[in-house]
Amino acid sequence: xxxxxxxxxxxxxxxxxxxxxxxxxxxxxxxxxxxxxxxxxxxxxxxxxxxxxxxxxxxxxxxxxxxxxxxxxxxxxxxxxxxxxxxxxxxxxxxxxxxxxxxxxxxxxxxxxxxxxxxxxxxxxxxxxxxxxxxxxxxxxxxxxxxxxxxxxxxxxxxxxxxxxxxxxxxxxxxxxxxxxxxxxxxxxxxxxxxxxxxxxxxxxxxxxxxxxxxxxxxxxxxxxxxxxxxxxxxxxxxxxxxxxxxxxxxxxxxxxxxxxxxxx
Amino acid sequence: xxxxxxxxxxxxxxxxxxxxxxxxxxxxxxxxxxxxxxxxxxxxxxxxxxxxxxxxxxxxxxxxxxxxxxxxxxxxxxxxxxxxxxxxxxxxxxxxxxxxxxxxxxxxxxxxxxxxxxxxxxxxxxxxxxxxxxxxxxxxxxxxxxxxxxxxxxxxxxxxxxxxxxxxxxxxxxxxxxxxxxxxxxxxxxxxxxxxxxxxxxxxxxxxxxxxxxxxxxxxxxxxxxxxxxxxxxxxxxxxxxxxxxxxxxxxxxxxxxxxxxxxxxxxxxxxxxxxxxxxxxxxxxxxxxxxxxxxxxxxxxxxxxxxxxxxxxxxxxxxxxxxxxxxxxxxxxxxxx
Numbered sequence: 001x002x003x004x005x006x007x008x009x010x011x012x013x014x015x016x017x018x019x020x021x022x023x024x025x026x027x028x029x030x031x032x033x034x035x036x037x038x039x040x041x042x043x044x045x046x047x048x049x050x051x052x053x054x055x056x057x058x059x060x061x062x063x064x065x066x067x068x069x070x071x072x073x074x075x076x077x078x079x080x081x082x083x084x085x086x087x088x089x090x091x092x093x094x095x096x097x098x099x100x101x102x103x104x105x106x107x108x109x110x111x112x113x114x115x116x117x118x119x120x121x122x123x124x125x126x127x128x129x130x131x132x133x134x135x136x137x138x139x140x141x142x143x144x145x146x147x148x149x150x151x152x153x154x155x156x157x158x159x160x161x162x163x164x165x166x167x168x169x170x171x172x173x174x175x176x177x178x179x180x181x182x183x184x185x186x187x188x189x190x191x192x193x194x195x196x197x198x199x200x201x202x203x204x205x206x207x208x209x210x211x212x213x214x215x216x217x218x219x220x221x222x223x224x225x226x227x228x229x230x231x232x233x234x235x236x237x238x239x240x241x242x243x244x245x246x247x248x249x250x251x252x253x254x255x256x257x258x259x260x261x262x263x264x265x
Numbered sequence: 266x267x268x269x270x271x272x273x274x275x276x277x278x279x280x281x282x283x284x285x286x287x288x289x290x291x292x293x294x295x296x297x298x299x300x301x302x303x304x305x306x307x308x309x310x311x312x313x314x315x316x317x318x319x320x321x322x323x324x325x326x327x328x329x330x331x332x333x334x335x336x337x338x339x340x341x342x343x344x345x346x347x348x349x350x351x352x353x354x355x356x357x358x359x360x361x362x363x364x365x366x367x368x369x370x371x372x373x374x375x376x377x378x379x380x381x382x383x384x385x386x387x388x389x390x391x392x393x394x395x396x397x398x399x400x401x402x403x404x405x406x407x408x409x410x411x412x413x414x415x416x417x418x419x420x421x422x423x424x425x426x427x428x429x430x431x432x433x434x435x436x437x438x439x440x441x442x443x444x445x446x447x448x449x450x451x452x453x454x455x456x457x458x459x460x461x462x463x464x465x466x467x468x469x470x471x472x473x474x475x476x477x478x479x480x481x482x483x484x485x486x487x488x489x490x491x492x493x494x495x496x497x498x499x500x501x502x503x504x505x506x507x508x509x510x511x512x513x514x515x516x517x518x519x520x521x522x523x524x525x526x527x528x529x530x531x532x533x534x535x536x537x538x539x540x541x542x543x544x545x546x547x548x549x550x551x552x553x554x555x556x557x558x559x560x561x562x563x564x565x566x567x568x569x570x571x572x573x574x575x576x577x578x579x580x581x582x583x584x585x586x587x588x589x590x591x592x593x594x595x596x597x598x599x600x601x602x603x
Contacts, residue, residue: 002390002393004390005387005390005391008386008387008390008391009387012376012379012383012384012387015378015379015383016376016378016379018378089372090372092334092337092339092369092372093369093372093373093374095337095338095339095358095362096337096338096339096362096365096367096374097362097374097388097391098358098359098360098361098362098363098391098392099359099391100359257341258341260339260340260341
């Protein structure tokens with residue numbers, strides 16, 4: 001199986017989503033509102049303590065704005081799509097093709113990511129930069145490393161969502177699981193609050209989980225909070241998590257696929 | 266061997282969760298779950314030779330689709346083995362699916378929101394079909410299916426018949442030695458059905474493609490398949506040639522009699538006909554139904570015309586359709602054929 005096939009899946013994912021362009025215009029607004037709400041919350045908090053959570057106010061504004069901007073990029077619907085495909089029995093259409101189901105879903109999601117970059121992330125970034133005092137990356141080098149870590153974020157979320165989606169084979173409806181994952185990911189990735197606000201023990205535990213490599217790691221790189229050796233370590237850890245979760249997903253899918261039950265039709 | 270299907274004691278159990286009704290039942294469901302095992306396919310064994318076209322029929326819920334899903338590697342059998350094209354479908358899924366084509370009448374394997382040609386291109390990459398082979402295949406298919414004019418239309422905008430034709434082409438782009446068709450003509454109009462059948466026949470003739478097709482339309486079988494398998498309650502009830510089914514199970518025969526005048530009815534009614542069922546259809550018409558093992562049509566007609574003034578006589582045999590309906594509805598007939 002060649003890479004070309006999965007590149008083609010990505011292209012299909014990209015073309016597929018063209019049909020739903022309209023969804024993105026409302027998406028831009030949603031993201032903008034989220035950042036605005038958090039901006040005022042943080043503003044109120046910083047009125048009391050100008051060095052709250054170990055960040056200055058301009059830093060936290062950048063943190064929130066960039067945090068939401070990159071969320072628009074790494075976000076994907078693999079888990080929801082899989083649940084739907086299992087419910088509708090469409091998953092059999094994937095199984096009759098000589099492809100890895102895991103990489104089929106992931107590549108299609110990556111195609112959507114490219115689309116999202118143009119239709120959602122870029123407009124969101126522009127709107128935020130015009131309205132809020134968002135700082136640029138600490139240096140061009142930090143900017144480049146930030147982009148590199150974003151690649152990791154995207155893959156990490158994709159690998160994670162595939163695992164969650166695989167549960168649908170057994171559970172059929174994974175709405176509850178999706179909700180739970182949604183909140184865990186938003187909270188533990190550092191999107192809602194920086195990790196520094198968690199109690200010390202919680203921080204240690206969370207450092208052993210993959211979630212903070214989704215949002216927090218790229219953010220720290222962007223803000224210049226990590227030294228170069230620390231960045232190298234963070235990127236290596238991120239890559240390690242992607243590999244681990246992808247390998248686990250491949251195994252987990254195999255186990256789950258044995259339990260597929262599709263009645264009728 | 267490519268194009269060969271071997272199923273040996275193939276069995277599939279589904280475990281379903283029994284829901285209790287009402288609020289009390291819903292609360293009980295939270296704590297105690299009762300499961301029920303349903304055997305969808307029960308020790309099915311058969312062998313299909315390369316190049317054969319086999320019809321697989323049965324009433325709804327008989328286990329047809331489940332069998333096809335096990336043979337295509339979608340479902341793992343609970344028991345038994347399948348060896349298809351020399352592969353164990355479930356275990357070698359990615360390598361195996363390269364060697365088969367699958368068409369589900371109720372679903373499409375094409376991507377819903379993109380143009381048909383985009384799906385074809387993707388399939389071309391997936392199955393590693395060279396550009397020249399791709400072009401030749403498409404030209405060949407176009408002769409019968411006339412799909413080229415839909416190539417730039419998104420699948421969701423195609424009619425069922427158009428979509429089915431595109432799906433057929435998609436399943437054969439890589440020219441597999443074996444094609445599974447699960448209700449390929451379902452919902453199609455007469456013209457589209459004929460078109461699909463003609464295409465399948467042509468593919469089988471030209472490439473020697475083995476085909477296993479499930480259907481509810483017996484004319485599919487009569488048109489395409491020499492061999493027929495009937496399954497019900499997960500078991501194969503009949504496996505043999507269509508002619509053989511007729512020979513074994515063709516039981517009833519009908520003779521329709523048109524009287525010259527209504528007064529003749531009296532004469533017919535008073536005839537003593539052993540084990541022949543008389544049915545009056547209208548003033549002048551009667552239908553006599555009898556077992557062809559017991560009576561011959563000639564004998565029955567001779568008896569009738571000797572006493573009754575008859576205008577016309579029509580002999581009807583039971584159609585395949587009726588034989589099959591008898592198999593589906595009456596379990597007693599099953600033993601008859603064995």
